[in-house]
Amino acid sequence: MAAPYTHVGHSVQRNGRFLLRHLQAHRTFGWTSAVRQQAAEPKKEQEIIIPKKKTWSKVAVLEALASTVNRDPTAYPYQFQDDPYLSPRNNMEFKLFSLSQESGRAAAKYFVNNHPKFFTKDFAEPHIPCLMPETVTLCLEEVSEEALKERIQLRKVTAAVDMFDQLQQTGTAVSMKTIHNLLDLICLYCDKEPFPEEEPQTEETVSGQEQKRRTGQVHRASNYLKLTWKENNNAERIFNTLPERDTRCYSALIRGMVKHGAHAKAFSLYTDLLNNRMTADVHIFNALILAAPDVREVHMEKWDLITELLKQMNEQKIRPNLQTFNNVLKALRRSGLYVRTQAVQVLNEMKAVGIAPSLASYEHILAMFYKPGSSAQNNTVMLQEVISELQGTSFTCRDPHDSMFFLTAMRICFDYKDLELGYRVHSLLEVGENWRLLGDNYHQGIYYGRFFHLLCTMEHLEEVLKWYRLLVPSRYYLNHQSLRTLLQALDTESRLDLLPTIWKDMKTMALDNNSDLLDELLRLMTREEHSAEVQDSFADCVLDINKAFDSKPNLEWSTSGLTDATTLLLRASRTQKAWEMLQLFKSKNRVPCEVLLNSFLTACHAEANKQRAVELVQLSAAFYLPSTARLAQRVQAEFDLTEEQRDLLSELGTSGEPETDVRESSPL
Amino acid sequence: MPTNQQASKRAVMESTTSMFQRATEKASTDSEELNPALVAAASAAASTLPNPHQAESELLRQLRKRKAMSDAQKKANAESLGVIIADMKVGKRAGRQSSSPAGQILFDDDGRGFTADKGITAELASVHRRCDPLNPLTLSTNQMPLSGFEEMIQWTKEDKLWAYPINNEAGLEEEASVPFHEHIFLEKHLEEGFPDKGPVRHFMELVVGGLSRNPYLSVQHKKEHIAWFREYFHQKEDVLKEADNFLN
Numbered sequence: 001m002a003a004p005y006t007h008v009g010h011s012v013q014r015n016g017r018f019l020l021r022h023l024q025a026h027r028t029f030g031w032t033s034a035v036r037q038q039a040a041e042p043k044k045e046q047e048i049i050i051p052k053k054k055t056w057s058k059v060a061v062l063e064a065l066a067s068t069v070n071r072d073p074t075a076y077p078y079q080f081q082d083d084p085y086l087s088p089r090n091n092m093e094f095k096l097f098s099l100s101q102e103s104g105r106a107a108a109k110y111f112v113n114n115h116p117k118f119f120t121k122d123f124a125e126p127h128i129p130c131l132m133p134e135t136v137t138l139c140l141e142e143v144s145e146e147a148l149k150e151r152i153q154l155r156k157v158t159a160a161v162d163m164f165d166q167l168q169q170t171g172t173a174v175s176m177k178t179i180h181n182l183l184d185l186i187c188l189y190c191d192k193e194p195f196p197e198e199e200p201q202t203e204e205t206v207s208g209q210e211q212k213r214r215t216g217q218v219h220r221a222s223n224y225l226k227l228t229w230k231e232n233n234n235a236e237r238i239f240n241t242l243p244e245r246d247t248r249c250y251s252a253l254i255r256g257m258v259k260h261g262a263h264a265k266a267f268s269l270y271t272d273l274l275n276n277r278m279t280a281d282v283h284i285f286n287a288l289i290l291a292a293p294d295v296r297e298v299h300m301e302k303w304d305l306i307t308e309l310l311k312q313m314n315e316q317k318i319r320p321n322l323q324t325f326n327n328v329l330k331a332l333r334r335s336g337l338y339v340r341t342q343a344v345q346v347l348n349e350m351k352a353v354g355i356a357p358s359l360a361s362y363e364h365i366l367a368m369f370y371k372p373g374s375s376a377q378n379n380t381v382m383l384q385e386v387i388s389e390l391q392g393t394s395f396t397c398r399d400p401h402d403s404m405f406f407l408t409a410m411r412i413c414f415d416y417k418d419l420e421l422g423y424r425v426h427s428l429l430e431v432g433e434n435w436r437l438l439g440d441n442y443h444q445g446i447y448y449g450r451f452f453h454l455l456c457t458m459e460h461l462e463e464v465l466k467w468y469r470l471l472v473p474s475r476y477y478l479n480h481q482s483l484r485t486l487l488q489a490l491d492t493e494s495r496l497d498l499l500p501t502i503w504k505d506m507k508t509m510a511l512d513n514n515s516d517l518l519d520e521l522l523r524l525m526t527r528e529e530h531s532a533e534v535q536d537s538f539a540d541c542v543l544d545i546n547k548a549f550d551s552k553p554n555l556e557w558s559t560s561g562l563t564d565a566t567t568l569l570l571r572a573s574r575t576q577k578a579w580e581m582l583q584l585f586k587s588k589n590r591v592p593c594e595v596l597l598n599s600f601l602t603a604c605h606a607e608a609n610k611q612r613a614v615e616l617v618q619l620s621a622a623f624y625l626p627s628t629a630r631l632a633q634r635v636q637a638e639f640d641l642t643e644e645q646r647d648l649l650s651e652l653g654t655s656g657e658p659e660t661d662v663r664e665s666s667p668l
Numbered sequence: 669m670p671t672n673q674q675a676s677k678r679a680v681m682e683s684t685t686s687m688f689q690r691a692t693e694k695a696s697t698d699s700e701e702l703n704p705a706l707v708a709a710a711s712a713a714a715s716t717l718p719n720p721h722q723a724e725s726e727l728l729r730q731l732r733k734r735k736a737m738s739d740a741q742k743k744a745n746a747e748s749l750g751v752i753i754a755d756m757k758v759g760k761r762a763g764r765q766s767s768s769p770a771g772q773i774l775f776d777d778d779g780r781g782f783t784a785d786k787g788i789t790a791e792l793a794s795v796h797r798r799c800d801p802l803n804p805l806t807l808s809t810n811q812m813p814l815s816g817f818e819e820m821i822q823w824t825k826e827d828k829l830w831a832y833p834i835n836n837e838a839g840l841e842e843e844a845s846v847p848f849h850e851h852i853f854l855e856k857h858l859e860e861g862f863p864d865k866g867p868v869r870h871f872m873e874l875v876v877g878g879l880s881r882n883p884y885l886s887v888q889h890k891k892e893h894i895a896w897f898r899e900y901f902h903q904k905e906d907v908l909k910e911a912d913n914f915l916n
Contacts, residue, residue: 058824058825058831059824059825059831061833062817062820062821065817066818066821069814069817071814078812078813078814078815078816078819079812079813125839126838128827130826130827397805397808397809398805399805400804400805400808401808402808403808403809437810438810439808439810440810
């Protein structure tokens with residue numbers, strides 16, 4: 001009896017353990033699974049290794065604090081948060097104020113450097129080297145390599161060349177490194193002084209310079225465009241006198257030639273280098289690729305030249321860098337349609353070599369395929385692919401041309417009216433510090449202008465207004481064109497009641513100086529009848545605009561503008577003001593139209609102002625308007641006039657009548 | 669002999685006290701207040717020499733120089749801008765001169781400080797900071813700070829601002845490696861080159877005591893001071909011997 005039970009007992013024992021184990025494994029009680037979870041978590045936590053000490057960078061605390069501060073759309077840019085009077089309200093002021101800040105800094109630096117005797121005491125602990133005066137004048141006068149190095153350091157081109165010549169004459173040997181630096185200096189600045197020094201000025205030259213400064217920027221830009229590589233300038237001369245020339249010397253000369261326009265010479269120098277059986281370096285090839293389109297006429301030949309150069313680069317075992325590929329793409333841009341297919345291959349090559357394409361590469365490709373004005377592409381698929389590829393990435397500037405990427409992308413979105421893609425491009429811009437890649441205020445203005453235009457034409461008004469409040473004026477200052485687009489958008493959606501707020505912004509941004517724009521504004525306000533408060537606000541606007549016209553001498557009222565203004569005032573029942581406005585017609589030599597006079601008469605009738613009505617007819621007569629008679633009739637019919645008023649009117653009625661008019665006005 | 673010595677000592681003491689008075693007057697008129705005890709000791713040491721005034725002035729000048737160095741460092745934080753400016757001579761026409769259109773202030777048309785020099789410089793020097801306005805990568809991006817914090821970050825990178833959290837001893841790394849006893853226990857430098865007893869020794873011990881309490885000079889400076897004194901007294905050794913006060 002016991003045996004089967006023991007057997008059972010054994011089996012229970014055995015199976016029990018098995019069962020229990022299973023039970024434990026498969027328990028699905030809530031709390032035990034939590035316990036198991038808790039049991040699992042400490043294990044995960046134990047895997048976290050807490051370091052004994054962590055070193056932070058110098059700016060870690062500040063970066064953490066800076067990450068708590070977002071951009072405030074209602075505040076001015078940080079560099080102007082000082083004096084409210086000096087906050088820029090439009091583009092011109094922004095430029096002026098930021099230039100004046102920079103020139104202040106330059107002036108301070110000038111003082112510190114040129115009068116070091118006032119800045120000898122050093123109170124800072126630890127020492128701050130960049131606040132101390134720098135040497136800008138030469139100290140070493142004797143003929144030596146040290147003096148030459150000093151001149152190169154201070155970037156005094158002519159002085160360095162003179163010193164070098166003197167050294168050559170005395171027969172002193174100059175180290176190759178210094179010669180390299182000297183050649184680099186001369187080639188960079190094309191043998192001219194980069195920072196022309198002050199010379200003792202005579203009266204004429206002073207006034208001449210003042211003239212130049214007033215005309216300002218254009219001169220500066222054209223000065224630099226005129227830098228062309230002269231035949232046998234100092235760089236070439238020194239180069240030819242060198243006993244042995246190595247790759248660095250050739251490199252300096254070739255790059256200088258390409259930079260300053262002597263493309264053919266650069267190529268001939270390169271063949272020279274090859275004839276001397278030397279290997280070039282990556283910078284030489286970059287420069288030559290850039291110059292290739294200028295030395296060949298036919299497009300295919302240009303591409304052939306570039307491929308030839310790349311092959312030689314491969315033979316000489318020189319690794320290409322990012323600049324190489326970007327220069328290839330830049331050269332391709334100028335090369336015509338059928339070589340564009342090569343552009344995509346270039347991208348593949350970059351990936352094969354392991355160099356990540358920068359924004360500049362993408363920009364070149366996009367510009368090639370989406371030429372402005374042409375309809376080569378039907379859609380924005382390529383841009384969409386590019387954006388998908390780059391989504392969420394944070395960029396640093398690796399090529400000076402990177403800043404054009406966002407501008408080109410937004411231009412494409414605008415040309416193809418692709419709002420969705422525009423939003424995606426903008427969200428890419430908002431990642432991290434990418435907004436810095438837009439560059440200076442000018443490029444920023446172009447980008448946001450295009451974005452804003454896209455929004456105004458494609459998006460609902462609420463969204464447009466939301467972006468308007470976000471962007472203007474903290475990141476973008478409206479100009480005339482974009483304001484017109486905004487007004488059109490308001491018109492399309494019939495939200496003309498927002499016009500007074502827009503007017504207020506116009507005043508702040510100093511956009512109230514264009515009479516066409518003001519006429520447009522008035523026309524929009526007059527187009528329809530609105531509710532009483534809106535009309536009231538319109539009337540306030542009109543009075544404001546009137547003040548603007550008064551204060552700015554170069555603004556002239558136009559007929560339609562005056563008509564609209566008077567109509568608006570009438571609609572808001574401000575008859576006295578309307579009357580004053582009507583007087584302006586005479587003073588500005590504009591003629592009111594009949595419709596206006598009729599509506600004015602109606603308003604007078606509503607107010608039962610007889611005198612005004614008569615005066616109105618007199619005004620009309622003063623203009624010799626054909627409508628005078630009809631007006632007179634209306635007044636006589638509608639108003640309850642005195643005898644003399646009637647007489648006056650009949651007089652006006654007849655005198656205002658043109659001779660060819662058959663109708664007789666019979667006096668009462 | 670002893671009476672002579674005593675007499676001379678007394679004379680020395682009397683002359684010392686009178687010199688003390690003179691010294692303090694002189695010190696106050698010199699607008700530099702040296703420690704009177706030190707001055708007295710200097711006078712005492714100088715009185716043993718034939719030309720006491722000159723010697724005393726030399727010694728006092730040396731002491732004053734040391735004091736000036738420490739003072740300059742002490743006053744570093746306390747000095748106000750007004751005092752600094754008051755010391756400078758302000759020329760009234762300096763500002764006008766610079767605003768003349770003789771090209772002394774360069775108006776920068778592109779607002780970026782210097783014109784864009786692309787090409788060679790970028791490849792030669794890959795310094796990627798705001799300090800380097802000639803770098804085309806810095807020029808083509810917008811480096812303006814968005815907030816005061818970012819401005820402080822830029823200043824910290826340019827070494828214009830202390831790094832947070834502030835370490836009091838930033839910039840004093842080499843000083844941190846010098847053990848404190850080298851600052852304080854300077855008597856060992858007195859072991860050679862100086863007599864063991866006498867007014868010179870007394871003076872030097874006071875000098876060493878003062879130096880040991882001076883937190884502003886480095887060990888090298890202190891050693892140089894003592895070396896100067898050593899050299900000085902060595903030069904005047906024969907004079908001291910003559911006066912019979914040079915005790916070995």
